[in-house]
Amino acid sequence: MFCSQACKIQNLAREYCKIFSTEARLIENFGVIPVYLMYRPANPVPYATVEADLTGLYQKYSFLDHTGRMEMRTGSGVEQKCCALQHWIFQWTSGNLLLTQLEGVDTKITNVGISVKSTGHQGLSIEGNPKVFEQFVSQHQCNYFCGLLGLRSLKVMDSLSLPAKSKGSRSPLLQRKMAAGSSSPQTGRKAGSSPRLPRKAEQEGRKTPTKQKTEDAPKVV
Numbered sequence: 767m768f769c770s771q772a773c774k775i776q777n778l779a780r781e782y783c784k785i786f787s788t789e790a791r792l793i794e795n796f797g798v799i800p801v802y803l804m805y806r807p808a809n810p811v812p813y814a815t816v817e818a819d820l821t822g823l824y825q826k827y828s829f830l831d832h833t834g835r836m837e838m839r840t841g842s843g844v845e846q847k848c849c850a851l852q853h854w855i856f857q858w859t860s861g862n863l864l865l866t867q868l869e870g871v872d873t874k875i876t877n878v879g880i881s882v883k884s885t886g887h888q889g890l891s892i893e894g895n896p897k898v899f900e901q902f903v904s905q906h907q908c909n910y911f912c913g914l915l916g917l918r919s920l921k922v923m924d925s926l927s928l929p930a931k932s933k934g935s936r937s938p939l940l941q942r943k944m945a946a947g948s949s950s951p952q953t954g955r956k957a958g959s960s961p962r963l964p965r966k967a968e969q970e971g972r973k974t975p976t977k978q979k980t981e982d983a984p985k986v987v
Contacts, residue, residue: 769803769813776801779855779865779878786854790911796847796873822871828852829867830879834895836866836902840909844873850911856902857917864902 780798787797801817827848828838838852839845848868856864867879881898903920 769815772815773801773803775880776876776878779875779880782855782858783851783875786851786915789854790847790850790914792847794873796844796875798875798878799870801876817876818874820871820874820876824871825869827868827870827875828865829869830898834898836898838905840907846909847873847911848875849906850909850915850917852902853906853908853912853917853920854915856899856920861899864899866898 776798777800780800783797799818799820801815804814804816806812806814826839827845828836830836838849840849848865851868852865862883864881865878866881867877868875869877881895883896883899906920908917908919
């Protein structure tokens, strides 16, 4: 179960990161690498996670310390993108989901940790300490990438439950859903007049002059 949950968390973060990278118009390969679940029936440990091997300097961009407090680093460009990604997902999910752990080599992110406010959000069964969400709101400093996405300052939000999706970032998925709500191509067809009406009127028009000719004809004595 632990391996399956780890795969679900990282791949969920990866899907969010794909939209984030599109909206932020990031040219370089910034994102969460995929992780796969492997089943080994002949092994004492039947389940294991597999992901790409990362070579280089491994760094922690965001993590939880031993007290459960989240540490966020903002010195480098990658660290600023990670902070903007946290802000974007937090606002996109209306303050219900937060990426608390982001690590990796350069722009390749792995070992993702997630905190959720309530069990069941996005099918996740884990719960995070509410203080982590309050701490993120009070300590997050918006950077260039937050501004690029048009994200609002978290400090001006009245509460963590304030809906943020209505005025949040413009997701391509949201635009696709809005485009799907167009009217049906058959609407105009139903609104049109019946094709039988002109035919009926034509038949009535033929009967009228015939009747008039009969009345106007002279009577034979």
